[in-house]
Amino acid sequence: MQEHIVKAYDSDLSTLKSDLSEMGGLAEEQLGKAIDALLRRDTKLAEAIVLKDEKLDQKQVSVEQQAVVTIAKRQPMAQDLRQIMVAIRIGTDIERIGDLAKNIAKRALAINDPIPTSLTKGLRRLGALSQSQLKQVLDAFAATDAEKAIKVWRNDEEIDAHYNSIFRELLTYMMEDPRMIGSSTHLLFAAKNIERIGDHCTNIAENIHYLVHGEMPKEQRPKRDKTSVTPFSSLNED
């Protein structure tokens, strides 16, 4: 590329990156509030979260448009195209994380019963894990740090294990007190949404690795033993 085009391209890229970082910050905020709203069953907060998700959706569309226009205007080569593709993908993942936070807030609105203390603790821990994963992976993206990204990628196992134990606990509650089945089901979906946020963090981590090394991580991510799938174990969805 000619020098002035290179400069314009770099400036486009840094705009994209700062927009993604703004999206990331908003998603972090939405997630933190959604977990609070769920555990305190704060309907006002939950409603505010549902409304605010729109902003993240709009931002994602604008990032996607900017990205595509940048490709068309600057005609980057293969190596540089990678950065734009990764920006599009990460934007999609952050937007999905926003959707999932919104879903958690909606569950908060649907639950009528108080949540048993041990379950509150478990959900708070699951929420904290997902918040930490999101923060780490956004930091890794800001620093283009593939090693840090891989750490996030490996840590997802912990979220899965924790989700699995909440799944079992919820099923036990339901069996012990069938009146709890309605609310427990919503908590089950809320926990699942938190677990899915972890999956999107690993997607982002994979894309940071791809950005730096030109390929997705090669090692297999540790997954729970598949042979243990029974009606009472949760399940790794895609």
Next chain:
Amino acid sequence: MQEHIVKAYDSDLSTLKSDLSEMGGLAEEQLGKAIDALLRRDTKLAEAIVLKDEKLDQKQVSVEQQAVVTIAKRQPMAQDLRQIMVAIRIGTDIERIGDLAKNIAKRALAINDPIPTSLTKGLRRLGALSQSQLKQVLDAFAATDAEKAIKVWRNDEEIDAHYNSIFRELLTYMMEDPRMIGSSTHLLFAAKNIERIGDHCTNIAENIHYLVHGEMPKEQRPKRDKTSVTPFSSLNED
């Protein structure tokens, strides 16, 4: 664009379109088989579906790469960029539909109990609705038919309503026979996955509308009354 570039661009676009149509066909096949595997609890079929999803994932990555390379090489103007952006988005939605079909197949592997007949009927109907929506929207894309797409978009309400009734039925089963809670929970997630496939069909429909008219559909999609959310109603997630 110069004439030879226009031709090359048209040829790139038609390759993209035929790749997406191939992906769509594969997703339809996976979905049909997944519903069969679930209802007949056919573990062999379920395992084959899980394995085959990889193909759809690879195809999506290749569509995305082609799309981005096409933009860089042909430098299309705003109007034409839209076609490529839509191709990228539809590829993502079809890939997700494949993931959801895979999830349904995994649920088939986790369920130990026979499924009560009335529930089998309900799930078969939900499955048929989602298959029909997927077929219609892929046809609409092949024909660039925005009116047909809007029909699909409006029909999603039927899937939501049907999912809601299955949700209630499953909760009733759980309350009547707590031993069914494990398997019922997996069926709940399977039904949710089918309902999500409907959502991805509406995403595709919106993108066809955008392709033709340059904007997303303006009317509000009919949604179930939000005030009816209780612990025993399902919930529209994003």
